Amino acid sequence: MTARFQITHAGPYVSVQDGGxxxxxxxxxxxSGAMDRLALQAANLALGNPAPAAGIEVSLGGLxxxxxxxxxxxxxxxxxxxxEADAKHGSWVVLTVQAGQRLIIRPGPWGSWAYxxxxxxxxxxxxxxxxxxxxxxxxxxxxxxxxxxxxIHDPRVNQALNGPIPCPIFARPRANLRVTLGPQDRFFTxxxxxxxxxxxxxxxxxxxxMGVRLSGPALHPAAPLNMPxxxxxxxxxxxAGDGVATVLLADHQTTGGYPxxxxxxxxxxxxxxxxxxxxxxxFQAVAPAQAIALARAHAAAQRAxxxxxxxxx
Amino acid sequence: MTQPAFxxxxxxxxxxxxxxxxxxxxxxxxxxxxxxLAAHGFPGFVESIPAYVNILVEFDPLLTDHAAVIQxxxxxxxxxxxxxxxxxxxxxxxxxxxxxxxxxxxxxxxxGLTEEEAIAAHLAGDYAVFLYGFAxxxxxxxxxxxxxxxxxxxxxxxxxxxxxxxxxxxxxLVTTLTMPTGWWIIGxxxxxxxxxxxxxxxxxxxxxxxxxxxxSRREFEARQ
Numbered sequence: 001m002t003a004r005f006q007i008t009h010a011g012p013y014v015s016v017q018d019g020g021x022x023x024x025x026x027x028x029x030x031x032s033g034a035m036d037r038l039a040l041q042a043a044n045l046a047l048g049n050p051a052p053a054a055g056i057e058v059s060l061g062g063l064x065x066x067x068x069x070x071x072x073x074x075x076x077x078x079x080x081x082x083x084e085a086d087a088k089h090g091s092w093v094v095l096t097v098q099a100g101q102r103l104i105i106r107p108g109p110w111g112s113w114a115y116x117x118x119x120x121x122x123x124x125x126x127x128x129x130x131x132x133x134x135x136x137x138x139x140x141x142x143x144x145x146x147x148x149x150x151x152i153h154d155p156r157v158n159q160a161l162n163g164p165i166p167c168p169i170f171a172r173p174r175a176n177l178r179v180t181l182g183p184q185d186r187f188f189t190x191x192x193x194x195x196x197x198x199x200x201x202x203x204x205x206x207x208x209x210m211g212v213r214l215s216g217p218a219l220h221p222a223a224p225l226n227m228p229x230x231x232x233x234x235x236x237x238x239x240a241g242d243g244v245a246t247v248l249l250a251d252h253q254t255t256g257g258y259p260x261x262x263x264x265x266x267x268x269x270x271x272x273x274x275x276x277x278x279x280x281x282x283f284q285a286v287a288p289a290q291a292i293a294l295a296r297a298h299a300a301a302q303r304a305x306x307x308x309x310x311x312x313x
Numbered sequence: 314m315t316q317p318a319f320x321x322x323x324x325x326x327x328x329x330x331x332x333x334x335x336x337x338x339x340x341x342x343x344x345x346x347x348x349x350l351a352a353h354g355f356p357g358f359v360e361s362i363p364a365y366v367n368i369l370v371e372f373d374p375l376l377t378d379h380a381a382v383i384q385x386x387x388x389x390x391x392x393x394x395x396x397x398x399x400x401x402x403x404x405x406x407x408x409x410x411x412x413x414x415x416x417x418x419x420x421x422x423x424x425g426l427t428e429e430e431a432i433a434a435h436l437a438g439d440y441a442v443f444l445y446g447f448a449x450x451x452x453x454x455x456x457x458x459x460x461x462x463x464x465x466x467x468x469x470x471x472x473x474x475x476x477x478x479x480x481x482x483x484x485x486l487v488t489t490l491t492m493p494t495g496w497w498i499i500g501x502x503x504x505x506x507x508x509x510x511x512x513x514x515x516x517x518x519x520x521x522x523x524x525x526x527x528x529s530r531r532e533f534e535a536r537q
Contacts, residue, residue: 022360025362026362026444026519027449027450027514028446028447028448028449028450029449128514129511134449137448137489137490139449179323180323182322183320183322183328226334228364228365228366229364229365229446229453230328230365230366231328231362231367231369233322233323254447254448255364255445256447263322265324266323288324288379291323291324291374292324292374292379295374
């Protein structure tokens with residue numbers, strides 16, 4: 001059995017994503033995977049799929065599909081998108097779609113990324129063991145484009161799953177990003193570090209899977225920019241020579257020669273990515289031990305939420 | 314050895330830094346710690362990313378914390394280096410035909426060489442993989458002979474084909490993606506650095522020695 005969808009519209013950055021390909025940064029390969037990893041896991045678990053299974057990451061550009069064959073139960077989670085099928089829904093919903101029906105996912109009141117997962121096996125390319133699409137190379141499952149199609153093998157129809165998925169508070173956009181300072185905070189004056197931690201910044205439209213450039217006070221490095229290239233992580237707050245800060249995200253380059261004034265906690269990044277261009281963001285410094293405590297508390301809350309999704313609703 | 318700096322990176326990393334500027338001793342420490350991590354690891358170790366003067370050590374914050382990791386790293390740094398294994402240099406093929414090497418005339422001129430002398434100098438280099446960086450499979454090779462050292466161009470050129478052999482300063486790189494670059498393009502290689510073999514998806518390991526071998530246009534095309 002197969003369910004098939006025709007892609008009638010796909011905005012920029014709509015791509016196949018999954019749990020990512022970790023542990024390859026030493027080869028220049030970032031982990032990639034969903035920008036909002038929690039939302040992808042929620043959509044999958046609501047269907048009984050493995051949490052990191054491949055789905056479609058939908059950007060603010062939106063996605064429109066027509067089911068041309070078969071029927072399948074599917075889930076949309078992440079952001080406050082609008083989902084149109086049999087009726088109009090918000091994201092955080094499980095629906096069943098059958099041949100002849102349209103499925104439209106478009107931006108709603110909040111959020112930058114939504115995840116469409118299917119009860120069944122989405123047919124997709126893999127690279128280095130993962131379906132996650134690496135934006136720069138296109139390696140992995142790939143970007144979606146109008147005229148293309150999606151195929152789901154062994155689709156399951158389970159009307160009993162239809163209905164809302166609870167949206168936890170920690171899936172909402174996070175406008176206060178907790179960071180540890182550095183590793184190159186020493187290249188900035190005390191005044192500049194104070195500016196970082198006391199000013200409002202905003203996301204700009206220079207926002208893609210590699211990172212998001214911020215607007216706000218210039219954070220000029222005090223030291224000359226001649227540091228050797230060094231590793232970058234998801235969450236690095238890198239400052240270019242013009243004093244503009246960029247938060248590196250899922251498809252970040254793995255090394256760079258610009259100083260990192262701070263590094264955002266990974267446990268804050270899923271919800272940070274749900275901010276939109278022009279939304280405000282502030283930075284709050286935490287000590288390393290505090291960062292560990294926050295990560296553990298977040299992991300426990302997330303685990304409890306995801307486990308509850310796996311129980312019959 | 315002077316104590317490296319241990320810099321916390323969010324809730325999941327420690328950057329171990331041996332120097333501020335590139336030097337052989339700092340890089341040797343990076344390689345040593347990377348080897349010790351690969352051989353022994355520590356509870357909660359996730360991955361290590363070596364660079365020129367520092368190495369990022371990633372860990373699972375649910376299993377350990379910065380203080381415990383730094384303590385484990387002190388132990389690994391104190392271990393004696395294993396004797397260096399003798400390895401066969403990896404061979405990378407390169408065709409220097411004019412349309413593959415748009416910058417070769419300018420490189421030769423800037424270095425006071427003929428084009429053939431510039432090619433001979435490039436082939437004579439004894440290269441080593443210092444690190445992967447930037448993008449998948451971008452292996453930074455140190456070892457360009459001093460006679461060919463040039464600063465990078467003032468501005469990047471867009472759309473440089475995958476497989477381009479590019480140089481800047483002491484570094485050489487074989488690109489894996491079509492990308493902009495401000496480095497000098499002196500040839501094209503059919504050697505795949507990203508490989509279809511899932512067990513060995515990358516041609517090089519960090520630390521591998523590399524030699525370039527010149528091939529003709531015919532051989533280049535046969536290997537495409």
